Amino acid sequence: MNAEELLARYAAGERHFEAVNLARVSLAGANLSGINLDRANLVEANLSRANLSGASFQEANLARVNLTEADLSRAFMLKANLTESQLSSARLVGAVLVEANMSHAFLFEANLEDAKLTDALLVGAVLPDGTEQQSAKFP
Structure with missing residues (x-):
């Protein structure tokens, strides 16, 4: 699926896009609030400045995705x-x-206020204050 098809189907009211392949697509600045992208492949996609509030990405592959200034x-x-x-x-x-x-x-x-990070793997991650996480899991 390409970005244009996803945006057209979303605009028509569709919200469920489970297991879709969106690797390397650009959806920068898109309003996709409430979208369901469970188990989707979004490797190297550009979602910067996108509105993804209330979205579902359960077991999705978001490796190397640009989510700069995105609303999650x-x-x-x-x-x-x-x-x-x-x-x-x-x-x-x-x-x-x-x-x-x-x-x-x-x-x-990043604003992680009230985020639930139980058992999240953060080794080598650069945290909001600029420090690098050394331990494997977030407490």
Whole structure:
């Protein structure tokens, strides 16, 4: 599926796009609030400045995705792969990142207020304050 098809179907009211392949697509600045992308492949996609509030990414592959300044408030990202993703200045307020793999992700100035990070893997991740996470899992 390409970006144009996804945006057209979303605009027509469709919200369920489970297991879709969106690798390397650009959806920068798109309003996709409430979208369901469970188990989707979004490797190297550009979602910068996108509104993804309330979106579901359960077990999705978001490796090396650009989520700079994206709104992921209340996003459900249980067991999502966010390895090496760019999340600088992203809004993750109330997001569920339980068991997410965020190894080497860049979270500088990200807002993680009330986010649930239980058992999230953050080794090598750059945290909101600019420090690098040394231990394997978030407490």
